[in-house]
Amino acid sequence: MSAEIIHRLHFAFTITFHYLFPQLTMGLALLIVVIKTVALRSGSEIWDRAARFWGRIFGINFIMGVVTGIPMEFQFGTNWARFARLSGGIIGQPLAMEGVFSFFLESAFLGLFLYGEKRISQRMHWFSAVMVWLGSWISGFFIIVTDAWMQHPVGYARMPDGHFEMLSFWQLLLNPWAIFQYMHNMTGAVITGSFVMAAVGAFYLLEGKCEEYGRIFLRVGVIAGVISSILIIFPTGDLAGKYVAQNQPAAIAAMEGLFSSQAGAPIILMGQPNEETGQIDNPIVVNDVLSFLIYGTTKAEVKGLDQFPRDQWPTALPLLFYAYHIMAGLGTWFVLLMLVSAFLLWRGRLATTRSVLWALLLSFPLPYIANTAGWMTAELGRQPWLIYGLMRTSEGFSDTVSASNGLFTLLGFMGLYTLLGLLFTVLVYREISHGPDPKAHAAEAIAAD
Amino acid sequence: MMGFIWFWLVAVMIVGYVVLDGFDLGVGVLHMFLMRTEAERKAALASIGPVWDGNEVWLLAGGGTLYFAFPLLYASAFSGFYLPLMIVLWLLVLRGVSLELRNHIEVGVWRALLDGVFGFSSALLTIFFGAALANVLRGVPLNADGYFFLPLWTNWQPGVAPGILDWYTVIGGLVAFTALTLHGALWLSLKTSGDLEQRARNVVQPLWLILVALTVVSLFATIAVRPASLDNYFTYPFTFIIPAGVVASLAALWLWNRKREPLKAFLASCTYLFFMLAGACWGLYPVLLPATTGAANDITLTRAISGPHTLAVGLAWWIFGMVLAIGYVVFVYSRFKGKVGAHAGGH
Numbered sequence: 001m002s003a004e005i006i007h008r009l010h011f012a013f014t015i016t017f018h019y020l021f022p023q024l025t026m027g028l029a030l031l032i033v034v035i036k037t038v039a040l041r042s043g044s045e046i047w048d049r050a051a052r053f054w055g056r057i058f059g060i061n062f063i064m065g066v067v068t069g070i071p072m073e074f075q076f077g078t079n080w081a082r083f084a085r086l087s088g089g090i091i092g093q094p095l096a097m098e099g100v101f102s103f104f105l106e107s108a109f110l111g112l113f114l115y116g117e118k119r120i121s122q123r124m125h126w127f128s129a130v131m132v133w134l135g136s137w138i139s140g141f142f143i144i145v146t147d148a149w150m151q152h153p154v155g156y157a158r159m160p161d162g163h164f165e166m167l168s169f170w171q172l173l174l175n176p177w178a179i180f181q182y183m184h185n186m187t188g189a190v191i192t193g194s195f196v197m198a199a200v201g202a203f204y205l206l207e208g209k210c211e212e213y214g215r216i217f218l219r220v221g222v223i224a225g226v227i228s229s230i231l232i233i234f235p236t237g238d239l240a241g242k243y244v245a246q247n248q249p250a251a252i253a254a255m256e257g258l259f260s261s262q263a264g265a266p267i268i269l270m271g272q273p274n275e276e277t278g279q280i281d282n283p284i285v286v287n288d289v290l291s292f293l294i295y296g297t298t299k300a301e302v303k304g305l306d307q308f309p310r311d312q313w314p315t316a317l318p319l320l321f322y323a324y325h326i327m328a329g330l331g332t333w334f335v336l337l338m339l340v341s342a343f344l345l346w347r348g349r350l351a352t353t354r355s356v357l358w359a360l361l362l363s364f365p366l367p368y369i370a371n372t373a374g375w376m377t378a379e380l381g382r383q384p385w386l387i388y389g390l391m392r393t394s395e396g397f398s399d400t401v402s403a404s405n406g407l408f409t410l411l412g413f414m415g416l417y418t419l420l421g422l423l424f425t426v427l428v429y430r431e432i433s434h435g436p437d438p439k440a441h442a443a444e445a446i447a448a449d
Numbered sequence: 450m451m452g453f454i455w456f457w458l459v460a461v462m463i464v465g466y467v468v469l470d471g472f473d474l475g476v477g478v479l480h481m482f483l484m485r486t487e488a489e490r491k492a493a494l495a496s497i498g499p500v501w502d503g504n505e506v507w508l509l510a511g512g513g514t515l516y517f518a519f520p521l522l523y524a525s526a527f528s529g530f531y532l533p534l535m536i537v538l539w540l541l542v543l544r545g546v547s548l549e550l551r552n553h554i555e556v557g558v559w560r561a562l563l564d565g566v567f568g569f570s571s572a573l574l575t576i577f578f579g580a581a582l583a584n585v586l587r588g589v590p591l592n593a594d595g596y597f598f599l600p601l602w603t604n605w606q607p608g609v610a611p612g613i614l615d616w617y618t619v620i621g622g623l624v625a626f627t628a629l630t631l632h633g634a635l636w637l638s639l640k641t642s643g644d645l646e647q648r649a650r651n652v653v654q655p656l657w658l659i660l661v662a663l664t665v666v667s668l669f670a671t672i673a674v675r676p677a678s679l680d681n682y683f684t685y686p687f688t689f690i691i692p693a694g695v696v697a698s699l700a701a702l703w704l705w706n707r708k709r710e711p712l713k714a715f716l717a718s719c720t721y722l723f724f725m726l727a728g729a730c731w732g733l734y735p736v737l738l739p740a741t742t743g744a745a746n747d748i749t750l751t752r753a754i755s756g757p758h759t760l761a762v763g764l765a766w767w768i769f770g771m772v773l774a775i776g777y778v779v780f781v782y783s784r785f786k787g788k789v790g791a792h793a794g795g796h
Binding site: 056059060063064070071079082089090093095096097099103105107109110111116120163165167398405408409412413416423427431 | 513516524541554756759773774780784785
């Protein structure tokens with residue numbers, strides 16, 4: 001395998017594994033604030049225990065996000081040195097701001113939230129939860145700003161020696177691409193949080209234990225889930241998609257599998273793109289819909305891949321096509337499931353409708369898949385560019401680090417992260433089977449002694 | 450001017466990292482052999498539990514600052530030190546997970562395993578950090594384009610083509626290991642009580658003696674490996690106050706520990722680390738990464754510095770952000786001040 005492929009896999013693997021955790025951190029942080037607020041206002045012991053229960057799971061999840069996040073910041077230098085050297089003056093900025101503005105905030109208040117409940121007032125404990133939520137969402141923003149500049153570079157000048165210099169800080173920070181992507185991404189994180197919470201609620205009700213907590217989790221999860229599942233499609237997904245279509249037309253053509261330009265372009269619901277023949281095998285299509293989605297009229301012409309030189313096509317075309325379709329297909333399922341659940345919740349029948357509880361339970365992995373597929377769509381769509389239109393991926397990796405050294409450390413990360421994944425699963429499963437009730441905890445502890 | 454400012458701002462981040470994360474790394478080293486009972490292990494962990502993650506943020510924020518202020522240095526050093534840096538990342542992952550999650554597990558065998566991982570990774574990290582600094586002080590075989598790639602070891606001699614480990618960088622690793630273990634012991638004598646406090650105090654004296662010896666050895670070794678390290682001191686003789694500060698800190702540490710003033714002794718250890726790092730940075734300035742292949746290949750401030758707008762904007766938010774950050778740090782430490790209780794613990 002070439003060094004370029006190894007370095008790409010290195011980043012892709014570590015970032016994909018890493019992002020399994022922050023998406024729950026960011027989504028759950030918001031829901032914990034909601035539960036903690038209810039607890040504080042109503043003085044209800046049950047809601048307070050519910051907040052503490054999710055706080056424990058949050059703690060495990062957060063630490064996984066922290067430890068897998070550290071390698072990300074360093075990989076720009078270790079594996080992408082030529083890119084880092086030319087772009088550091090620009091994208092080093094939001095990365096450093098993430099550390100200074102978000103990580104200090106997050107770590108300080110998480111310490112208070114997890115360790116300090118007995119040392120601070122309830123109001124202060126609530127405030128710590130809010131600050132942790134804020135910190136995690138600020139962190140997300142700076143990462144999106146970094147990615148957005150690579151997707152859609154703004155506010156820069158290229159110097160004679162090839163490096164990029166920042167001309168406008170505010171253009172970098174308020175890059176329209178970043179704004180659309182941020183809204184879409186954070187909504188995705190809330191979906192993960194809602195589905196996980198609703199699934200734990202469904203599990204308790206199906207199992208017939210901790211039912212009072214199960215109802216709370218279902219209620220919070222389904223209400224947040226129905227709102228976020230709608231917002232992910234409209235307006236955030238719609239806006240983000242239109243902006244991609246304007247600025248990365250080759251990416252949108254590949255995502256949609258549109259090989260040749262046409263007026264009244266169809267949307268392809270399923271199929272397998274065939275790069276040799278330039279067609280979709282086994283297609284299921286609906287005419288005119290793509291033109292409508294992008295331009296608001298069924299007659300508009302949409303540019304196909306034939307409009308672009310072959311060396312500007314996204315390099316992993318079929319994977320990009322599938323990633324995008326998996327994301328969009330799952331998004332549709334989220335709305336359907338959450339609408340049905342929300343209706344039953346409103347009628348007071350959700351807790352007793354076992355088929356829907358089963359669907360909620362089994363659906364909790366799907367937002368992880370959808371979020372991952374969404375990021376793959378964004379990053380594979382950017383290819384073959386590292387900085388869109390300015391610098392190719394093949395020009396950015398560390399050419400002093402050989403493919404063999406890269407593979408060595410990639411295998412190391414794979415082994416290490418397998419262990420982390422197992423540990424995480426065991427510990428979270430243990431928290432869920434203990435449940436939020438402190439009595440169960442005490443009984444178990446006695447049994448263990 | 451901007452170069453001077455940012456050089457020292459990055460140095461401040463490094464000092465902040467070493468002084469703060471240093472004591473929880475040291476507690477990790479001591480975790481392997483100083484604690485005898487589960488209650489003592491819990492107390493030691495409770496003393497660092499709420500703060501270690503915040504301490505580690507100094508490393509991340511420092512790395513980010515280095516990235517945007519000196520992109521060439523970041524790119525060159527991180528790719529050149531590829532293998533040891535990856536090992537450091539793995540150790541940081543293992544350490545964070547074992548430290549934070551061992552209290553979530555009730556099975557003794559797994560707890561013991563995570564305790565071992567925590568201690569082992571902490572110890573190796575202190576050695577790696579010391580060796581890393583020594584690598585920078587010694588210099589690396591930079592090519593004309595500003596890149597290099599170091600193997601883990603060659604013939605164990607500093608020279609034109611050294612490895613990550615040679616006799617000089619091993620000394621650097623030992624200095625850091627000893628200094629941070631001592632730093633951790635002082636933290637424990639400050640934060641814990643009873644037998645553990647007494648045992649922590651008992652290891653301070655032998656560690657202090659070793660540290661004094663290693664400090665002297667490392668000083669002469671540095672001069673031997675890179676004589677230019679002394680240039681700045683002779684040009685501005687008042688800066689000999691830095692090595693004087695090292696000596697004064699060591700003396701104060703000894704005295705205050707004997708007088709059973711753990712807070713003052715701990716602060717003396719902080720100033721020791723501060724003066725050691727400041728002295729190393731001043732020995733380098735204005736070089737960021739010396740070349741063993743000739744001074745023409747050195748990565749210097751002027752060569753590596755970012756563009757003017759980046760640095761001007763950066764200075765504005767950096768000062769604002771770090772004032773906030775120091776506010777959080779002070780707040781958290783004040784909430785958790787005093788000795789940890791016998792049954793303290795998180796979650």
